[in-house]
Amino acid sequence: MDEGTKRGADAVEERWRKGPWTPQEDKLLTAHVNLRGGGRWNSVSKLTxxxxxxxxxxxxxxxxxRPDLKRGKITPEEESIILELHASWGNRWSAIARSLPGRTDNDIKNYWRTHFKNSTPPSKNNVENKPRAQLLTQQQDEEMRMTMNEIEQAAVAHDMQQEMAYVYPFTGMLQGGSADGSITDGSSEEEVSWGGLWHLDI
DNA sequence: AAGCGTCTCAACCGCCGCTTT
DNA sequence: TAAAGCGGCGGTTGAGACGCT
Structure with a gap:
């Protein structure tokens, strides 16, 4: 059954814009996430x-x-991590991405397809044949080992978020916004505020 | 300089599983 | 408890950039 017919929210598709994002849309989304945080993405699209x-x-x-994204080529170090983790986890790109701070699952997926798809090394753990639950347990063990490294990286990301708050100072001008980027309670005013932001010449 | 093939990357689609009602 | 809503994930595609002939 077609997803669009089954799921009501996604079924009204004509009203959604598709294709490349404009700089204005990027700024709106960035400002909103900086102000209110991620998650609840459906309400993000409504409120902005x-x-x-x-x-x-x-x-x-x-x-x-995301402010903590790393741009540029995959380094040899990152490549070896990707190879190692892919041997353990298979195509679990999001899990692999969590072990490579600043890289997205999309980055890794694209990189793998380009460089290794047609020369896939034999998986030492034969991950394709393992049940998902077993994979998850193995993944959790692996992630536990990465924890200390991730904590360090999170600290770096936090610094970068503060930098973003500087880059997008207009977010602080909005009603309900606070200087430290903390999230405030939703109100009937916010739609008005975001509607106003939408019309800002930014 | 033009044509062609390859690479890179942004974006969409469909499915799955968790959460909420 | 079931259904609906929603977020997350992996797979796929298409357009533009780039390099080679």
Whole structure:
């Protein structure tokens, strides 16, 4: 059965914009996430006035707008991590991405397809044949080992978020916004505020 | 300089599983 | 408890950039 017919929210598709994001849309989304945080992506699209689905907003943020994203080529170190983790986990790109701070599952997926798809090394753990639950347990063990490294990286990401707050100072001008980027309670005013932001010449 | 093939990356689609009602 | 809503994930595609002939 077609997803669009089954799921009501996604079924009204004509009203959603598709295709490449404009700089204005990027700024709106960035400002909103900086102000109110991620998650609840459907409400993000409503509150910002963006004619994008919640899924599309999430994807844009996760793959492109996040301040802690690392740009540029995959380094040899990263490549060896990808190879190692892929041997253990298979195509679990999001899990692999969590072990490579600043890289998205999309980055890794694209990189793998380009460089290794047609020369896949034999998986030492034969991951393709393992049940998902077993994979998850193995993955959790692996992730536990990465924890200390991730804590360090999170600290770096926190610094970068503060930097973003500097880059997008107009977010602080909005009603309900606070200087430290903390999330405030939703109100009937916020739609008005975001509607106003949508019309800002930014 | 033009044509062609390859690479890179942004974005969409469909499915799955968790959460909420 | 079942259904609906939603977020997350993996697979796939298409357009633009780039390099080679």
């Amino acid at each position: 006035g963006l004619r994008r689905s919640g899924k599309s907003c999430r994807l844009r943020w996760v793959n492109y707008l």
